Amino acid sequence: MKALISILLFYFISGRSVYAKFIDTETFQADLNFYEIKIERTNHLGLHQEDVLMKDERGYFFNSRSLGKKIPTEIAEIWSSLEKGPDRLENGFTNRRAACSSGNYIYSKMIRTGLPGKIDQRRGCTEGKLYARIIQKIRMLKDFAGRI
Amino acid sequence: MGKKTLRNKNRIGNFLLSFQWLFWISHSRPIFMVIFAFILVIKSWALESLPNENLNDQNYQILFNKIEKMRQTLAQSAQSSGPCSGKVSENCSFLEICKNFSGSEKEAYLYQDNKGHQLPNYPLLSTVSQAEACLQKPFLKAPIQDPFLYPEQFINAGKAGGKKELKRNRNKLEKEKRRAQEIFKDAQEKTISMLHKKGNPSNLGQIEALIARVKSVRLESAELGDGEVTLSAAGCEMPNAFYQRESDKVVLCPQVLNLPEGTLFQILSHELGHSIDPCTLAFSYSKNKMLGYTQNTSEFFFGANEKYEISLPAFSPQSLPIKNVLSCLESNKEMDLEVPSQSVLIQNIKKEMASDPENPYLEARVEQVSKNYNQYKYCSAISGQENIQEAFADWVSAEALNEKVSNQVNASQNKKVTFEFQLFMAGIDCENIKKASSEWASDLKHDQKNKCIDIKSTLADNSEAAKRTHPKSQDRVDQILLTKPENRKALGCLQSQTAAHGKNCEL
Numbered sequence: 055m056k057a058l059i060s061i062l063l064f065y066f067i068s069g070r071s072v073y074a075k076f077i078d079t080e081t082f083q084a085d086l087n088f089y090e091i092k093i094e095r096t097n098h099l100g101l102h103q104e105d106v107l108m109k110d111e112r113g114y115f116f117n118s119r120s121l122g123k124k125i126p127t128e129i130a131e132i133w134s135s136l137e138k139g140p141d142r143l144e145n146g147f148t149n150r151r152a153a154c155s156s157g158n159y160i161y162s163k164m165i166r167t168g169l170p171g172k173i174d175q176r177r178g179c180t181e182g183k184l185y186a187r188i189i190q191k192i193r194m195l196k197d198f199a200g201r202i
Numbered sequence: 203m204g205k206k207t208l209r210n211k212n213r214i215g216n217f218l219l220s221f222q223w224l225f226w227i228s229h230s231r232p233i234f235m236v237i238f239a240f241i242l243v244i245k246s247w248a249l250e251s252l253p254n255e256n257l258n259d260q261n262y263q264i265l266f267n268k269i270e271k272m273r274q275t276l277a278q279s280a281q282s283s284g285p286c287s288g289k290v291s292e293n294c295s296f297l298e299i300c301k302n303f304s305g306s307e308k309e310a311y312l313y314q315d316n317k318g319h320q321l322p323n324y325p326l327l328s329t330v331s332q333a334e335a336c337l338q339k340p341f342l343k344a345p346i347q348d349p350f351l352y353p354e355q356f357i358n359a360g361k362a363g364g365k366k367e368l369k370r371n372r373n374k375l376e377k378e379k380r381r382a383q384e385i386f387k388d389a390q391e392k393t394i395s396m397l398h399k400k401g402n403p404s405n406l407g408q409i410e411a412l413i414a415r416v417k418s419v420r421l422e423s424a425e426l427g428d429g430e431v432t433l434s435a436a437g438c439e440m441p442n443a444f445y446q447r448e449s450d451k452v453v454l455c456p457q458v459l460n461l462p463e464g465t466l467f468q469i470l471s472h473e474l475g476h477s478i479d480p481c482t483l484a485f486s487y488s489k490n491k492m493l494g495y496t497q498n499t500s501e502f503f504f505g506a507n508e509k510y511e512i513s514l515p516a517f518s519p520q521s522l523p524i525k526n527v528l529s530c531l532e533s534n535k536e537m538d539l540e541v542p543s544q545s546v547l548i549q550n551i552k553k554e555m556a557s558d559p560e561n562p563y564l565e566a567r568v569e570q571v572s573k574n575y576n577q578y579k580y581c582s583a584i585s586g587q588e589n590i591q592e593a594f595a596d597w598v599s600a601e602a603l604n605e606k607v608s609n610q611v612n613a614s615q616n617k618k619v620t621f622e623f624q625l626f627m628a629g630i631d632c633e634n635i636k637k638a639s640s641e642w643a644s645d646l647k648h649d650q651k652n653k654c655i656d657i658k659s660t661l662a663d664n665s666e667a668a669k670r671t672h673p674k675s676q677d678r679v680d681q682i683l684l685t686k687p688e689n690r691k692a693l694g695c696l697q698s699q700t701a702a703h704g705k706n707c708e709l
């Protein structure tokens with residue numbers, strides 16, 4: 055009985071993820087949930103702007119500003135949509151463009167592995183509804199960062 | 203919290219976790235249960251007490267004061283800004299133009315004409331708005347009341363400072379839209395007139411085709427809508443202007459409408475230049491009653507289609523009426539304008555595919571380059587770079603200015619327009635201006651203990667995207683704009699060019 059209680063206690067106190075980490079300490083360093091996302095854009099006049107989203111063991115960060123370890127559901131939805139990133143095929147070919155007139159953006163996600171990180175890069179034009187939605191989400195994160 | 207310290211904390215956490223094995227072994231002994239419960243509490247404390255990013259009050263106050271001071275500096279300089287004139291020594295170069303900003307690098311505006319049209323200090327303003335984002339609570343008001351810098355002041359009465367101010371801002375916007383239309387018309391006329399003069403019996407048909415293309419272009423001022431989202435969808439998240447190939451129009455964002463006349467003339471004539479750049483000329487256009495001229499983009503994806511009536515025919519790279527200018531510009535090795543060959547492009551994409559095998563985009567790109575290189579090699583979707591198109595559009599704008607100042611007898615007006623012509627590029631790329639904004643950024647970095655470490659200026663020279671889109675500003679001015687004799691004369695330069703200047707390319 056004592057053994058059963060102790061097993062259950064251990065399970066609830068430690069939690070699955072911590073248990074997984076303790077099995078292999080390397081996994082702790084290579085957690086796929088730790089990443090940095092950079093959304094850089096340069097417009098046709100040469101003006102440049104970038105925003106950086108980061109998640110690590112300390113929590114969520116937007117442009118180096120800490121958003122805390124837990125974020126509200128609606129912000130978490132925005133965050134996960136930005137984490138997923140724009141569709142890979144949303145580029146010069148598939149949206150029927152031979153060039154980006156207004157400028158280009160580069161979305162890059164670097165998964166933290168402790169070793170040189172893996173970078174996933176996507177490009178697109180700095181115009182259109184899909185781009186505006188990305189900017190709107192960035193704005194909502196900015197506003198949230200300003201409120202906390 | 204430094205990376206090393208963080209790693210040490212993780213090690214402590216993992217070390218404590220490793221004791222949990224003993225928990226399994228000793229489950230039947232209550233004393234061990236107590237000990238290990240204690241260990242678990244310690245462990246969870248170790249994980250929870252990982253770096254806390256909250257600034258302590260003293261640091262925060264220092265940061266707040268610095269940002270407040272920056273805002274005050276901007277506000278004061280904006281209030282005291284007045285008309286100024288440009289001075290350039292007779293050697294005439296981009297660096298000479300930059301000297302004009304000496305002493306005003308930390309001001310909100312770098313230049314103002316006698317009608318109140320201004321060139322904002324974009325790098326510095328961007329640094330300050332990024333810095334503001336580091337604060338725990340945002341400032342309610344922008345540091346400067348200028349709707350062209352903060353377009354929300356065109357939409358929101360609270361941001362504008364009241365209903366009266368909102369109305370005044372909107373009236374100003376309409377007035378500047380009309381002024382932009384006039385400058386656009388002037389740029390169109392000067393470009394057409396310049397092309398006429400390049401005509402001779404052997405190239406008359408080609409010149410007429412170029413003129414028809416320039417004539418077909420319309421100017422559209424982007425609508426404000428609900429603000430940021432509408433502007434972003436229109437390509438106006440930041441101050442911007444561009445030629446939209448699909449719809450044959452120049453889009454002008456509200457943020458650039460208050461620029462000085464010469465600066466707007468440069469931007470608009472450059473964008474008109476894109477209507478005859480080597481990528482646009484590779485496409486045919488059809489005329490539509492409702493939409494005006496529209497690009498037959500499907501040619502790029504599916505090949506030519508006989509179903510639609512062509513109003514403006516396409517040119518192959520071999521038959522381009524502008525090929526002499528292109529080869530002249532490409533011969534300038536300093537500007538790195540050469541378009542890579544088809545085999546080099548395919549080789550490079552295949553290298554990328556090897557490192558990123560799951561990317562379907564790369565496969566599509568190989569297919570496009572194989573199929574479309576011959577007709578569309580000057581388009582960035584094929585070559586991966588836009589420098590040659592940009593350099594060509596600069597050549598058109600330099601020729602349009604040359605035409606404008608050669609027709610005007612007022613020397614001081616010519617000098618003013620020619621000086622203002624270089625301003626946008628100088629305003630974002632002069633070293634002294636970049637230095638001033640990075641000084642402010644690093645001043646904030648110093649005191650923030652790892653907070654807001656990513657403050658960067660708006661300058662794009664370090665970004666990968668920028669390298670693909672534009673030649674360097676210094677080259678654009680010295681190698682193209684200042685090679686035209688009338689432009690040099692207007693600015694009071696020595697007529698003989700120095701080694702710093704490029705060739706005067708001709709059609």
